[in-house]
Amino acid sequence: MTDLRNRSRRNFLARCLTGAAVMGVAGLHATGEAQTAAAKSRVVVARDPLLRGSGSTIDARRLETLLDNAVQSLFSPPATHENGIAAWRRVAGAGDTVSLKVNTLGGRGIATNVDLVDAVCERLQQAGVPARNIIVWDRDTEEMERAGFRIVVGGDRVQCYGTDRVGYEDDLSAWGSVGSRFSKILTRSSNVLINLPVLKDHDGAGVTIALKNMYGTIHNPNKYHPNGCDPYVADLNMLPEIRSRMKLTICDATTAMYEGGPAFKPEHSWKLNGLLVAQDAVALDFTGWQMIERKRAEMGLKTLEAEQRAPRYIATAADSEHGLGHCDPARIAVVEIQGGAT
């Protein structure tokens, strides 16, 4: 885990205002969306073509701005500094303990970006959450280190370690086809969960984005891969340990994979330079899936359906039994914004 940078509130305000301007240029005004489609789930797709400049390294400041723009657009308050913080306060505040579930299975090539996580931690602190009440976590500490996170255990800083350090609950939680023990990090160290997955192809499930990232919260994910992970992914997300805590999904799509996942395959990755942000994880997954399909078509690959690995679990998560969100495009408002201005 890198150290949280000392970023001023003034800089944050400037970036928020710039972001709002860029949103206007993009022609998809968030407030208008909210007014005309109140029943829809909002999915913000924020992209910055200049995120990496002319090289391959992500500009952390532009990424931070992209995050600010995306979150503010999701909650769509007028673009002021105070409203920027207010947007985060809708996720968590002073009395909360917040866990950030990252995805580090694919190693440094296709893991949740450390700078992105740093930026989220900073905003949470600005919203009033004490640093020590924020924990960045995944299943395995070594995997997190390989993905670039610095491990922090104890003290007043943001905590960062894997479930292997504390283990899983003894008791089983069950819903439908799923019976699992949850990470104690989730159950004992947080009342708010922010999901920080990556956007990638999955050879069994079709895609792995937000909903499937929850496989990293339980002790037995290997049991839930048959039948394209359907209905296991949907059933798992029904469990109250997840459902009662889940407040926000911020999908890191700075680098994405359209084929060959879940392990990192550089030849099948592309620099999307974006983030997907939503409170409805089903809508976010559906939107991300369509983005992967468009890239596959562009690269001359068959659809996932043609390869008999369409992510059916997304529709299951949206069905009347689960009701976890929307996967009908008519009920999803995709808000596209551009920009990560300095």
Place this chain on the structure above:
Amino acid sequence: MNCELDSAEGGACMALDRRAFLMCALASGAAMSAGEFAVPAAASPLAAGAQAQNDAQFTFEAKFYEKLANRKIKCKLCPRECVVGDKERGYCGVRENHGGVYYTLVHSRVCAAHIDPIEKKPLFHYLPGTNAFSIATAGCNVNCKFCQNWDISQSRPEEIPAQYLSPHKAADIARKYDCPTIAYTYSEPVVFAEYLMDTADAAHEAGVRSIVVSNGYMQHDSLEQAYGKMDAVKIDLKAFTESYYAKVVTGQLKPVLDSLVTLRKMGKWTEIVYLVVPSLNDDDEEFRGLAAWIKTNLGPDVPLHFTQFHPEYLLKNLPITPVTTLERAKAIADAEGLHYVYIGNVPGHPAQNTYCPQCRKMLVERVGFTASQMLIRKDSTCPYCRHSIPGIWHA
């Protein structure tokens, strides 16, 4: 996952919670020999116990797999045939692909060890009245909703306390504690096939036999190679319908039936347990079909145990199997012509005893897991009518 503890822990471990079970299991190892098989930190926090393990110590290249393109592998151990990408694990959770080479993570990684009466497996026609040194690692290749040992069978090896027990050390312990057999049991031995094979070899060198308690959900080659080293086998036949296997077991029936036929051809002493779950696999026609299939394909002398279900794991909503249901199942199987049909998990029931199918006299009386009376002659015949009683009755 086998369901040995269905009957086994009828009194003791059934009432224990997960942690207590592990402590019970490991403590028994300690009781055997604190010096040779020292207690891991079972009383410590779970993660601490798991962390203390040296993963490299237990990691060996797997025997049953084939390499595919892009550093993927296809596991050939069980019919699931998991295609596993680099750095991923198969369904069992105890085998991992490292750069295109598949490894078992549980060789010599024992998470449960007991000295049990062999009747607890249950094996009723194999060395009655003896003890088996019984060991397990984490992992299973199915996920039965009624699993009694889900704590270890549905966990990854690094999540539960375990310790190193080499094949030769296992054989030494069995000998030291007068166990004529080592039993591979509790979780699902299919997934620790390499350890089972090496331990069976070491045990045979030391004059100790091997028995396995398994779901039989294996590929033909792995079955022949791994269970070819066994001296007796108990197979949990979970039901006699594919739908039950799909919904309740997360597996398939046909490969298990194929395994039973193969074991028969291999000449392995085999007994079958059928856990009767109320409303799910307790239909008369299913009992009848099961018994007829056994008689036709395996012969009438294969012991069949109908055992009582207790609510556990993901099937806590169902009641205990009524004894009348078990008696109905036995009556149907008897009528189909099977000679040795038992009722299990019902202490004191007369159908726990062995009777001569010719003169109907009682030959082995069992009280709990103890063979309190064993009258079968050295030449494996009935002392009353000289009818041959199939089994391995004397060491």
